[in-house]
Amino acid sequence: MEAILKDPAGAVIGLDFDGTLSPIVPDPDTAVVHPGAPPVLAELGRHVGAVAIVTGRPPAKVLELGPALKDVPGLVILGHYGFERWEDGRTSAPPPPAGVPRAKAKLPLLLDSLGVTDAAIEDKGRAVAVHTRRCADPEGTLARLREPLAALAAEHGLVVEPGRMVLEVRPSGMDKGHALGAFLTERSARSVLFVGDDLGDLAAFDAVRSSGLPGVTVCSGSTEVTALAERADIVVDGPEGVVALLRELTSAFSR
Template sequence: MSAEALEAQTTAGAEGLSAIRARPRQALIGFDFDGTLSPIVDDPAAARAHPGVVPALSRLAPLVGTVAVITGRPAATAVEHGGFAGLENLLVLGQYGRERWENGVLQVPEAPPGVAEVRAKLPQILQNAPEGVTIEDKGLALAVHTRRAAEPQVALDRLRSIVAALAERTGLVVEPGRFVLELRPPGMDKGGALRALVAERGASSVLFAGDDLGDLTAYDAIDALRKEGVPGVKVCSSSDEVTALAERADLVVDGPPGVVTVIEALASALA
């Protein structure tokens, strides 16, 4: 995708791109990690950023006000798996904004008590789960993955009510995703993190790229910001597993390689 071909499919998205081009130093460019900067893999621990991500972000970051990764993963994990440690002008908000990594400094709050209770009880209630179901401990949240099960969607549907009941008992909420059910404290979402960062940085325009259901709150935030006079762009890293984002996006690209192309095109347009 050349800089000239970086065109949104909606009028609002085109206005957002124009605003970013006009005042890049006041722009906030945000990205989800898994499925957006990193291909989805069976084992979350094996996820790594697409090889084009770091070079592309290295070009873009000096040209705009803020480049941020907003992810449900722990911030330190995203930095490690993304290869972001050496990148300048990059902010990583982990655990939906509860954790923050910037300039090599990591800030992590104490986990609510419900998380410890889920950590203790979740293995017990999953004893009879289908083979291949795994638990990912994110520190401030825990995720149940079914991607490695023989029938991932069947396993997910079977476990949904059990996980929801545990979340209710422990004061947590369930965030569904691509063959995953995540139990996390309430009040944690990417939309809130994005809005807070826009306010903190005084951003006059915003772009966010995501791929999964957890990214819809960031889309909601952009819709709200537009009504408040802040132009925005919603980019979807598309997949066959989730279509809800593509239906609302201003620009739909083909997975992480497409997102890399968008980053490169933005850098070329602003250079």
Template sequence: MLDPVTPAGRLGLAALRRDPRHAVVALDYDGTLAPIVSRPEEAVPQVGTVEVLTALAGRVGRIALVTGRPADVVVALAGLAPVPGLVVLGQYGVQRWQAGSLAEQPPAPGLAEARRALPSLLDEPGVQVEDKGLSLVVHTRQADDPVGALARLHPVLSALAARTGLQLTPGRLVLELRPRGYDKGRALRTLVDGSSAVLFAGDDLGDLAAFDTVDALREEGTEGLLVCSDSEEAPEALRSRADLVVPGPPGVVQLLNDLAGEL
């Protein structure tokens, strides 16, 4: 499993093995540590997730989750509170959870208006809104034609985002209205400070920003290892940039177990 296909990935893994105490291991949640399910509140982690994160926590400098979901929701859902030193950056870095306490930015000014306007714009059966408090997510997975519904809603929600000063971010059968200026790349950067290496694993378009940050860190002298949690829905843009492609959350947990066993 620990066999990067790129020279840069091999450098990243070597740096991680050489100096794990100064390495960062940062992971997306949905689709990476938990299988994608129709109802997000049922996205329980892959078996062995808590155990392997705990094992890694004692071996690497920083273990973190970087997720689009509310940080406290993921911690509760996945039972992550006991993982020593774990940091969870939620809602693309708008929130930071650590040792049981949650810090977050105030809501974006246009969010209340977007929340009011949204219901009247969604007229297809099965299209659902998830209110994350600091962002709004439109899900089309339950619509009769999920891909078509997503395509029809994109321009409508783009216009709403422009009007309310929010950013529209697409994902796996979702469109998210969220504060501008936050993404997983910026979030990941807050975890890195003189680090020897950074491992980042993700499965979706929102993870590309973190891939960009790892590429930038490489230029600055911190090695990186980019992992794609693969599935039929995984974007080619992510898969093609990864140093390692593993089969979904079971593959990610196996990879982390292999790594923990070596460090």
């Protein structure tokens, strides 16, 4: 943290969205950004080199759930694990792989064949996710779905990304670590802080470690996932703790 405080203009602040800037909820479509996040990110952006949200969500969905994020100066959203990028009001992305819509079409039939009727399917455009949080047995259903979803993904040249009561079928070749690492190089970062909460954020933690830069990893803690907390430099209590930490950081810059 010392390098960030001494040279904020060289710092990149990276953050996950769900569970980090937005509380986890049973229905992902009803998630909302923490009300304190947009103003503190805007203040943070006035001091540091760059602020980036690195998420599995499409950028358009992030902005739908947190409209005030559009007003954060200089914010970059690296969505779909870096496949899509939103910056200055514009989104850029390569064409989606053909395997994704094919897997989406087969997914309802697969769930029906397994007798899974209470899982929620989230169409993420370039990926499709199955959430079990609202199931009668969330953990048991998640376990039952692991192998069938892995087989479906492999059939269409895709991979499965596990998370907090969710399994996501998505393209390979990109993860939060690749996205963050490339962004650090692009911005000629001299230090980095990354905040995450789920298994997909481990790759970003690895990118911080392998960047060769002074880096800080922060876990937005939960009882559902402990792997990040075990590897984080700082552990805070969910999105409320993340916002409080960022406020402390901006206050330190102001002083």
